[in-house]
Amino acid sequence: MARSRITIIGTGLIGASIGHNLMSRPNREFEVVGLDRDRFNAKEAKKLGAIDREVGSLEEGLENAGLVIIAVPVVSARHLLEEIGPYLKPGAVVTDTCSTKADIMRWAAEFLPETVHFVGGHPMAGLEASGPKAARKDLFQGATWAITPSPRANEDAVGVVLGMVESFGAYPLYIDAAEHDTYAAAVSHLPILLSVALFRMVRDSQGWEDAALLAGPAFRDLTRLASGDPTMSKDIMTTNRDAVLHWLGRFESELQTIRKALDEGGQVVQDMFTSTQVDRDTFIMNPPVRRRPEGAPAPSAQDAIGRLFAGALYDKLKDVQNRPPVQTSQRDQDELQRKLGVRDEDRDR
Amino acid sequence: MARSRITIIGTGLIGASIGHNLMSRPNREFEVVGLDRDRFNAKEAKKLGAIDREVGSLEEGLENAGLVIIAVPVVSARHLLEEIGPYLKPGAVVTDTCSTKADIMRWAAEFLPETVHFVGGHPMAGLEASGPKAARKDLFQGATWAITPSPRANEDAVGVVLGMVESFGAYPLYIDAAEHDTYAAAVSHLPILLSVALFRMVRDSQGWEDAALLAGPAFRDLTRLASGDPTMSKDIMTTNRDAVLHWLGRFESELQTIRKALDEGGQVVQDMFTSTQVDRDTFIMNPPVRRRPEGAPAPSAQDAIGRLFAGALYDKLKDVQNRPPVQTSQRDQDELQRKLGVRDEDRDR
Numbered sequence: 001m002a003r004s005r006i007t008i009i010g011t012g013l014i015g016a017s018i019g020h021n022l023m024s025r026p027n028r029e030f031e032v033v034g035l036d037r038d039r040f041n042a043k044e045a046k047k048l049g050a051i052d053r054e055v056g057s058l059e060e061g062l063e064n065a066g067l068v069i070i071a072v073p074v075v076s077a078r079h080l081l082e083e084i085g086p087y088l089k090p091g092a093v094v095t096d097t098c099s100t101k102a103d104i105m106r107w108a109a110e111f112l113p114e115t116v117h118f119v120g121g122h123p124m125a126g127l128e129a130s131g132p133k134a135a136r137k138d139l140f141q142g143a144t145w146a147i148t149p150s151p152r153a154n155e156d157a158v159g160v161v162l163g164m165v166e167s168f169g170a171y172p173l174y175i176d177a178a179e180h181d182t183y184a185a186a187v188s189h190l191p192i193l194l195s196v197a198l199f200r201m202v203r204d205s206q207g208w209e210d211a212a213l214l215a216g217p218a219f220r221d222l223t224r225l226a227s228g229d230p231t232m233s234k235d236i237m238t239t240n241r242d243a244v245l246h247w248l249g250r251f252e253s254e255l256q257t258i259r260k261a262l263d264e265g266g267q268v269v270q271d272m273f274t275s276t277q278v279d280r281d282t283f284i285m286n287p288p289v290r291r292r293p294e295g296a297p298a299p300s301a302q303d304a305i306g307r308l309f310a311g312a313l314y315d316k317l318k319d320v321q322n323r324p325p326v327q328t329s330q331r332d333q334d335e336l337q338r339k340l341g342v343r344d345e346d347r348d349r
Numbered sequence: 350m351a352r353s354r355i356t357i358i359g360t361g362l363i364g365a366s367i368g369h370n371l372m373s374r375p376n377r378e379f380e381v382v383g384l385d386r387d388r389f390n391a392k393e394a395k396k397l398g399a400i401d402r403e404v405g406s407l408e409e410g411l412e413n414a415g416l417v418i419i420a421v422p423v424v425s426a427r428h429l430l431e432e433i434g435p436y437l438k439p440g441a442v443v444t445d446t447c448s449t450k451a452d453i454m455r456w457a458a459e460f461l462p463e464t465v466h467f468v469g470g471h472p473m474a475g476l477e478a479s480g481p482k483a484a485r486k487d488l489f490q491g492a493t494w495a496i497t498p499s500p501r502a503n504e505d506a507v508g509v510v511l512g513m514v515e516s517f518g519a520y521p522l523y524i525d526a527a528e529h530d531t532y533a534a535a536v537s538h539l540p541i542l543l544s545v546a547l548f549r550m551v552r553d554s555q556g557w558e559d560a561a562l563l564a565g566p567a568f569r570d571l572t573r574l575a576s577g578d579p580t581m582s583k584d585i586m587t588t589n590r591d592a593v594l595h596w597l598g599r600f601e602s603e604l605q606t607i608r609k610a611l612d613e614g615g616q617v618v619q620d621m622f623t624s625t626q627v628d629r630d631t632f633i634m635n636p637p638v639r640r641r642p643e644g645a646p647a648p649s650a651q652d653a654i655g656r657l658f659a660g661a662l663y664d665k666l667k668d669v670q671n672r673p674p675v676q677t678s679q680r681d682q683d684e685l686q687r688k689l690g691v692r693d694e695d696r697d698r
Binding site (some may be wrong): 019049085124125126128132135142143146173175179180182183186187188190191192193194195196197198200201202203205207209210211212213214215216217218219220221222223224225226227228230231233234237238241244245247248250251252254255257258262265270272273274276277279280281284287288329 | 375384407473474475477495506522524529530531532533535536537539540541542543544545546547548549550551552553556558559561562563564565566567568569570571572573574575576577578579580582583586587590593594596599601602603604606607608611614618619621622623625626627629630632633637638
């Protein structure tokens, strides 16, 4: 019998970091296969121990894969979703790590065979550097991992992705794809544009050489996202353009408000900085509670997908299932069901 | 004979981090005295080992101090410069760590007695947190430390500050005060406003709770400066208002440029992200070379100020002096002399 197989398509920072996590499961009984359009990347990931095996074709890579993880920029993910259908085995779970989710969910519904389970995903994690060399096992530790199941994914499939995400130390968050894109535009995509704008502003100024000498951690932190993968950034702006432009407008208004405060000066400026500091410190010290989502039980031992994770990851899933349920109100339950998107199909896009 | 004394006024993040560095000098023969308008801060700094002794008045704190370090927000520094004159002993070296330098240099010239040596300073270092508890010995490791000597400071005084800064692992950079403020507005002060604007934009939106759940390292990094000391930020905007508004306008134009690129889409957007990434990666991987400034020799063993640092710090100074000079062109030398501001007094403001 063929060994269980997990296939990672795209072995950059995110894909290879996922690989390191999967590879380090004790007593694992699955094989991790990686492929990348840039074979050098995949070979590098293999050398670094992020995957067991590097393959050169979708056909070879997807043969017998029980779980497929698509970790490429959004627009490339579209092409993959168009192409992988014929090679997927029935019952396979397919997930992704793309930065925008509405288009991905639409493409998955359009292109994937009905026999596979698609569960959208987006780890809110990143680094200044990209590529497999920058990958780290602890990249997802403590991170939120947005999960947008398709109506077609069964609960066991959702449970597999949920269990995987939790085994990486991340917090899964069920969210509607359109909502995800709206809020991600504010907290993640607009910040890319701000980083790029700040870096370009200073770089293109006459004083760049002197300014660069003075630049400290503030400039470095604020411009970090300008070092992100350009294709990923471009794809984000292409697939989430309206939401990004909306928040860009809101940001420009906010700058106008600040400009007015500076004109008034004195106490007005002090109050603005003080109230913002208090609220941000509260946000950092008491971040919103990320409840474990209800509604997606882990797979049973008899479940075919569960057998993928016959090693410690599967035990982790069982353990999660056996925990006493987190107390949530009916309203929370309804909200989560709605967000899960599998009960109220009208809301699905 | 009284023991040599270094006095730190303001025992917050920067003052206490300086204290930790001074206190940890092996075989030190100087005492570190701290005072703070908020005596709780100073007592905390004492408890944490950042200072030897906490005092409650300028008179007590400045008695016999050979080196005085002012580590408070800019506007408070003005009041201190007005008040400390009568308590300073002739020949004392006074330096500061304020975020803007032109006003500080003006006030020092106006208020300090001619018998003391003022050397402006600004470590380009910071953290999300403030206060003595957040202080760390390695805060300045690798940081640029801007130095703006006054025309009245003699070379030995400049050498004392230079030696201190280098002993903290920082890189001193001589720079004209007005130039400092112009460039710091771009790389350090405008970023505060961007952080504040981004945090306020999301906090004040209806989706704040959901957005907060999604917020990852990008949002955290980009809004870090919104957690800075509000008084420090207000003082920066007060004393460097014109430069900050100048760069704010430039930033808004840059956002317009980006908006246009997004309208065009495709290759234009890709090119924008790619060229910015290349330039930022180059800046991070090959930061501009911070040459050790020429022109300010370390004090000789006979020098009164040098004796302040009779411990290892003084040896460090001697060592620095005995290094073969860095090769610099005549143009570089002239430029440094000009920046040092002690030769070409016309340029001094």
